[in-house]
Amino acid sequence: MPALTKTNSCVDIDFTLRRKFKRTTFRGQQREVIVDALDKKDVFVQAATGFGKSLCFQLPAVIDHGITVVICPLLSLMTDQVNALRAADIDAGMINGNTTYTERQRLLRDLATGHPRTRLLYVTPEQCATESFRKHLRVVYEQRELARVAVDEAHCISEWGHDFRKSFQDLRWFRENFPDVPIICLTATATAKVRDDIINMLGLDEANIKVYTMTTDRKNLHYEVRFKCDEEPHYNDFLGWLRRVHKYRAENVERRRELERKGERIDNVSGIIYALFRNECEEIAAKLRSDGIGAKPYHAGLHKDEKDETLQRWVNNDKGYDVIVATTAFGMGIDKEDVRFVVHWQLPKSFEGYYQEAGRAGRDGKASVCIMYYSREDRDRAFNRMSRDKLEMKNFEARAKSLQAVVDYCENVETCRHRLICKYFGEEAVPECDYACDWHKDAKGLERAKKNGLASEEFVSTQRELGAYIGYDGYDST
Numbered sequence: 145m146p147a148l149t150k151t152n153s154c155v156d157i158d159f160t161l162r163r164k165f166k167r168t169t170f171r172g173q174q175r176e177v178i179v180d181a182l183d184k185k186d187v188f189v190q191a192a193t194g195f196g197k198s199l200c201f202q203l204p205a206v207i208d209h210g211i212t213v214v215i216c217p218l219l220s221l222m223t224d225q226v227n228a229l230r231a232a233d234i235d236a237g238m239i240n241g242n243t244t245y246t247e248r249q250r251l252l253r254d255l256a257t258g259h260p261r262t263r264l265l266y267v268t269p270e271q272c273a274t275e276s277f278r279k280h281l282r283v284v285y286e287q288r289e290l291a292r293v294a295v296d297e298a299h300c301i302s303e304w305g306h307d308f309r310k311s312f313q314d315l316r317w318f319r320e321n322f323p324d325v326p327i328i329c330l331t332a333t334a335t336a337k338v339r340d341d342i343i344n345m346l347g348l349d350e351a352n353i354k355v356y357t358m359t360t361d362r363k364n365l366h367y368e369v370r371f372k373c374d375e376e377p378h379y380n381d382f383l384g385w386l387r388r389v390h391k392y393r394a395e396n397v398e399r400r401r402e403l404e405r406k407g408e409r410i411d412n413v414s415g416i417i418y419a420l421f422r423n424e425c426e427e428i429a430a431k432l433r434s435d436g437i438g439a440k441p442y443h444a445g446l447h448k449d450e451k452d453e454t455l456q457r458w459v460n461n462d463k464g465y466d467v468i469v470a471t472t473a474f475g476m477g478i479d480k481e482d483v484r485f486v487v488h489w490q491l492p493k494s495f496e497g498y499y500q501e502a503g504r505a506g507r508d509g510k511a512s513v514c515i516m517y518y519s520r521e522d523r524d525r526a527f528n529r530m531s532r533d534k535l536e537m538k539n540f541e542a543r544a545k546s547l548q549a550v551v552d553y554c555e556n557v558e559t560c561r562h563r564l565i566c567k568y569f570g571e572e573a574v575p576e577c578d579y580a581c582d583w584h585k586d587a588k589g590l591e592r593a594k595k596n597g598l599a600s601e602e603f604v605s606t607q608r609e610l611g612a613y614i615g616y617d618g619y620d621s622t
């Protein structure tokens with residue numbers, strides 16, 4: 145029983161873009177994706193971080209008759225999008241662990257009518273697996289009002305993806321029960337293997353699917369790797385870098401005038417530092433504050449109110465909230481445009497995670513910096529932590545490969561960083577970057593920095609053996 149769809153001929157996609165989404169032009173292949181979605185095709189979209197994937201299902205949802213169910217693993221992402229849609233006067237709602245009883249009942253009552261007023265309903269994959277929710281969806285489907293299912297962060301469905309979530313695998317239920325309801329799935333990070341897995345797992349129709357794989361390249365991001373070893377803490381390196389950025393803003397007359405005109409603070413260089421451990425987030429933020437930088441920690445150990453306040457004030461560019469020192473996943477789904485830098489204090493756990501996190505920077509398209517601090521000792525610690533968790537990890541092999549890819553990326557001083565990133569995601573033809581990576585800026589300097597900055601392999605392996613001998617592995621804990 146197909147969902148009712150308005151034909152494309154009688155809708156003006158461009159008009160909706162302007163009127164509802166307040167944008168003037170489509171980016172890249174957004175328009176083509178939207179037309180295919182409105183044509184009731186299954187669609188797979190892979191596009192760079194910050195590309196504007198959400199519009200690809202939000203715009204059809206506004207045009208089409210019926211409701212679009214959006215499956216999304218991240219509460220912050222849902223909240224951010226639902227708030228933005230509501231601000232644009234689009235009827236959107238969400239059901240997740242934080243939804244109040246009253247709001248949940250309101251949304252479920254709306255579904256139970258069979259003719260929901262809600263245009264976009266964001267839900268967790270766990271919610272989709274509950275019988276009560278499925279019952280409501282069946283009613284909507286029978287009334288031919290289930291327009292489309294959108295699966296955001298679709299890589300979570302694949303065991304080969306870095307963020308595999310078991311509950312995503314139940315999403316096949318949609319195709320099995322509503323075979324004619326189109327599905328659109330979106331991700332920023334899918335290797336060919338992950339893409340095939342997503343299409344298979346969701347049961348997408350090979351004959352009726354449109355696959356869009358757009359470049360993962362983010363031209364405005366300046367990638368660099370900074371080498372370190374345990375002997376030389378890199379705090380001062382980072383502080384020095386940030387102070388130079390502040391100094392440039394203060395001393396460059398043109399830049400200063402521009403900031404004054406916009407009413408911006410000289411020291412409001414918004415950024416994120418990703419660290420691995422909670423105590424580390426606290427320590428780095430405290431140290432930065434004592435050095436006059438407005439920094440705050442953000443991690444799962446903090447009270448919800450404190451986290452909400454930190455996030456809000458960071459988004460607002462309030463004084464004292466310029467730099468957030470966070471454990472991984474902070475900022476995912478938060479569409480803050482002016483993040484000027486992202487720093488990885490140590491090696492991230494996966495290549496995809498690195499790309500996603502670095503992708504928080506420069507969403508306004510302006511130049512932004514992504515710095516990764518890398519040491520061979522960190523590398524060994526990362527692999528050891530992974531081996532220790534091996535038994536609980538379903539996708540150990542995929543994760544180990546992805547971690548190795550981050551190591552290879554850091555150790556590589558012979559190739560453009562943009563090229564390396566695109567290559568990982570299966571793109572071969574990548575245009576040279578415009579001096580937007582450490583290799584392009586100074587290949588010789590980079591090689592020297594690696595030679596001088598990293599502990600030698602012999603030293604690291606001796607330390608490793610010594611650690612094993614005295615029964616100390618030197619690892620931090622959360």
Ligand SMILES: Nc1ncnc2c1ncn2[C@@H]1O[C@H](COP(=O)(O)OP(=O)(O)OP(=O)(O)O)[C@@H](O)[C@H]1O
Pocket residue numbers: 167168169170171174191192193194195196197198199331332477479503507
């Ligand atoms: N055609 C467009 N013109 C201008 N801005 C756009 C357009 N499409 C989307 N945007 C804006 O781009 C920003 C990023 O969009 P979105 O959050 O959908 O990115 P994404 O592709 O999901 O990225 P990520 O994978 O990093 O979450 C948003 O502020 C959105 O409003």
